[in-house]
Amino acid sequence: MIRFKHTIQITAIMMLISGSLWAQPSGKEILDLIDANMSSETRYVKSKMVIHGPRTSRTIESESWSEGVSAFTEYLAPAREKGTKMLKLEDKLWIFSPSTDRTIQISGHMLRQSVMGSDLSYEDMMDDKKLSDVYDAVVVDSETIGNTDCWIVEMTATSEEVAYQMRKLWVDKSRNIPLKEELYAKSGKLLKKTELTNIQQHGSRWYPGKITFKDMLKKGAGTEFIVDEIKFDIEIPEYILSKASLR
Amino acid sequence: MIAFKLAYKNLMGAGLRTLLIVFVLSLAYVLIIYMNGLYQGWDRQARIETIAWEVAQGQYWQDLYDPYDAMTLTDAHATLPASLEESAAKGKAAPILVTQATIYPEGRMMGVMLKGIDTRQKILSLPTDILDPEADEITAIVGTRLAKSAGLETGDYLLIRWRDVHGTFDATEVKIAGMFKTAVPAVDQGQVWISLTKLQQITGMPGQATLVVVDSAPEEGASLSGWEFKGHDFLFKELEEMIRTKTVGGSIFYIIILALALLAVFDTQVLSIFRRQREIGTYIAMGMTRKQVVGIFTVEGGMHAILAVVLGAAYGFPLLLWTQKSGIKMPEGTDDFGMAAAEHMYPYYSVALIIGTIILVMIATTIVSYMPSRKISKMNPNDAIRGKIQ
Numbered sequence: 001m002i003r004f005k006h007t008i009q010i011t012a013i014m015m016l017i018s019g020s021l022w023a024q025p026s027g028k029e030i031l032d033l034i035d036a037n038m039s040s041e042t043r044y045v046k047s048k049m050v051i052h053g054p055r056t057s058r059t060i061e062s063e064s065w066s067e068g069v070s071a072f073t074e075y076l077a078p079a080r081e082k083g084t085k086m087l088k089l090e091d092k093l094w095i096f097s098p099s100t101d102r103t104i105q106i107s108g109h110m111l112r113q114s115v116m117g118s119d120l121s122y123e124d125m126m127d128d129k130k131l132s133d134v135y136d137a138v139v140v141d142s143e144t145i146g147n148t149d150c151w152i153v154e155m156t157a158t159s160e161e162v163a164y165q166m167r168k169l170w171v172d173k174s175r176n177i178p179l180k181e182e183l184y185a186k187s188g189k190l191l192k193k194t195e196l197t198n199i200q201q202h203g204s205r206w207y208p209g210k211i212t213f214k215d216m217l218k219k220g221a222g223t224e225f226i227v228d229e230i231k232f233d234i235e236i237p238e239y240i241l242s243k244a245s246l247r
Numbered sequence: 248m249i250a251f252k253l254a255y256k257n258l259m260g261a262g263l264r265t266l267l268i269v270f271v272l273s274l275a276y277v278l279i280i281y282m283n284g285l286y287q288g289w290d291r292q293a294r295i296e297t298i299a300w301e302v303a304q305g306q307y308w309q310d311l312y313d314p315y316d317a318m319t320l321t322d323a324h325a326t327l328p329a330s331l332e333e334s335a336a337k338g339k340a341a342p343i344l345v346t347q348a349t350i351y352p353e354g355r356m357m358g359v360m361l362k363g364i365d366t367r368q369k370i371l372s373l374p375t376d377i378l379d380p381e382a383d384e385i386t387a388i389v390g391t392r393l394a395k396s397a398g399l400e401t402g403d404y405l406l407i408r409w410r411d412v413h414g415t416f417d418a419t420e421v422k423i424a425g426m427f428k429t430a431v432p433a434v435d436q437g438q439v440w441i442s443l444t445k446l447q448q449i450t451g452m453p454g455q456a457t458l459v460v461v462d463s464a465p466e467e468g469a470s471l472s473g474w475e476f477k478g479h480d481f482l483f484k485e486l487e488e489m490i491r492t493k494t495v496g497g498s499i500f501y502i503i504i505l506a507l508a509l510l511a512v513f514d515t516q517v518l519s520i521f522r523r524q525r526e527i528g529t530y531i532a533m534g535m536t537r538k539q540v541v542g543i544f545t546v547e548g549g550m551h552a553i554l555a556v557v558l559g560a561a562y563g564f565p566l567l568l569w570t571q572k573s574g575i576k577m578p579e580g581t582d583d584f585g586m587a588a589a590e591h592m593y594p595y596y597s598v599a600l601i602i603g604t605i606i607l608v609m610i611a612t613t614i615v616s617y618m619p620s621r622k623i624s625k626m627n628p629n630d631a632i633r634g635k636i637q
Contacts, residue, residue, distance in 0.1 A: 110318060
């Protein structure tokens with residue numbers, strides 16, 4: 001009888017261990033789940049970007065369409081930026097400015113400049129590589145953010161040609177969406193922090209209603225990206241993702 | 248000789264009128280010499296300072312380097328050619344690696360050029376020996392302009408962010424090991440200097456540089472593959488253009504003064520010829536040719552310039568000498584234009600400038616004296632001697 005009890009206990013412990021092991025996905029699996037949740041064939045977003053400066057804040061409204069590695073954004077407000085259009089095709093970026101009535105190509109090192117004074121660079125905006133392609137991910141811990149259980153995933157770049165050698169993600173265990181991200185320099189210094197809040201359900205997906213980007217080296221409240229409207233897998237007319245749309 | 252004697256007597260006889268004209272002419276002399284001396288002094292001082300702090304006897308630029316396009320910096324670096332490597336080892340060349348970086352003094356974001364320089368170099372006046380390439384922490388030197396705008400003191404730690412050769416971000420705190428005061432803003436404003444080996448190490452560019460400063464210009468035609476030599480002609484082109492523009496702007500003052508003086512001489516000549524017709528007639532009646540009479544009047548007018556030299560020297564010489572010795576304080580922010588400008592500008596009055604100015608004013612005065620005198624050659628001596636208006 002005692003032997004039988006022991007057998008049951010050992011089996012239960014084994015099941016618990018294997019169960020808990022099974023419950024913790026690998027870093028790569030988490031990245032894949034994030035990609036599956038957040039990536040889509042096509043997407044339309046109407047958003048506001050609130051750039052907090054040292055004294056004042058500016059709000060820039062825009063709407064954008066994206067398909068794979070191509071994207072088109074048109075700025076709607078304020079009046080100064082209205083009509084500015086940005087087109088990204090593969091790794092090239094063009095900007096049309098109505099005030100000068102000219103289209104310029106942003107290339108090479110110009111991509112490292114800030115977008116309209118925000119905490120984001122053109123390069124950050126254009127970064128559409130799948131995380132799993134560029135980083136090795138390892139789940140290092142769990143943590144609760146608010147009331148949400150999260151995996152802490154540490155990502156290390158697999159190649160040298162990456163802006164951030166190390167990233168840390170806090171991923172919602174149930175909704176497969178990152179709630180927080182930290183970007184580190186090669187030396188390990190924290191450079192940028194991103195917080196994703198106001199998570200909303202769109203069909204089977206979960207998507208943040210607000211993303212806050214913060215350059216951790218400088219003072220200020222960072223840049224907020226507020227999603228007013230988002231649509232996934234919609235039909236995008238061909239002309240929108242072509243240079244014709246810049247005029 | 249008679250013409251000079253007559254001219255002198257006539258001028259002295261005119262009294263106050265002559266004194267006024269001579270004074271205005273002397274002002275033109277002094278102003279021309281002062282203004283040009285100021286710009287020559289500025290040019291000279293800027294060249295000396297720029298050679299000492301920035302360009303030495305010339306620079307080799309990596310082919311892609313364009314100091315006016317910061318975007319080129321990411322690609323403008325290469326391994327030094329053997330000859331430059333050898334010169335650097337002998338202390339005859341100082342390689343400099345340049346990369347863009349961002350500093351965060353008190354949480355503010357400022358774009359800077361992060362420059363790595365051989366700490367043993369003696370070619371430039373930068374106090375690079377303060378930098379310790381062996382230390383674990385990165386030490387840096389900055390100019391007083393950057394220190395002021397970023398609120399830095401020696402011993403402070405400054406957060407700096409840069410990208411390595413692959414574009415990967417890196418950041419650390421550097422210690423301000425020392426500061427330098429220079430009249431050349433190009434090595435101060437928005438520049439952070441660290442050891443070359445440290446910069447090569449943190450950016451992943453071992454043995455590479457963007458430009459190389461040399462202590463002697465290479466022989467004509469000597470070229471290095473991938474590197475182009477830029478001599479003083481090229482490096483000072485902008486400075487020369489700026490000085491030229493300033494000189495033209497400054498010349499307006501003395502052109503006005505000179506024009507007023509010449510106008511006075513012209514007027515005096517016209518009036519003299521009108522009032523002294525009998526005298527002119529008498530000269531001709533006594534056997535002088537018209538040409539000789541024209542000569543007397545021209546010399547008389549031109550003598551204003553000679554007297555002005557004497558008067559100008561009397562008060563101008565001590566004045567100019569004083570400005571040359573004590574210098575002129577430059578207004579705050581003059582060097583913000585990017586030109587080398589010390590706190591005090593010392594004018595430089597060359598012999599060529601002084602002699603050139605005297606010749607210029609004398610020729611101009613003689614011409615304006617001659618122009619009205621030509622009328623004499625058309626005068627009828629009979630009518631002139633009777634004092635008939637012609």
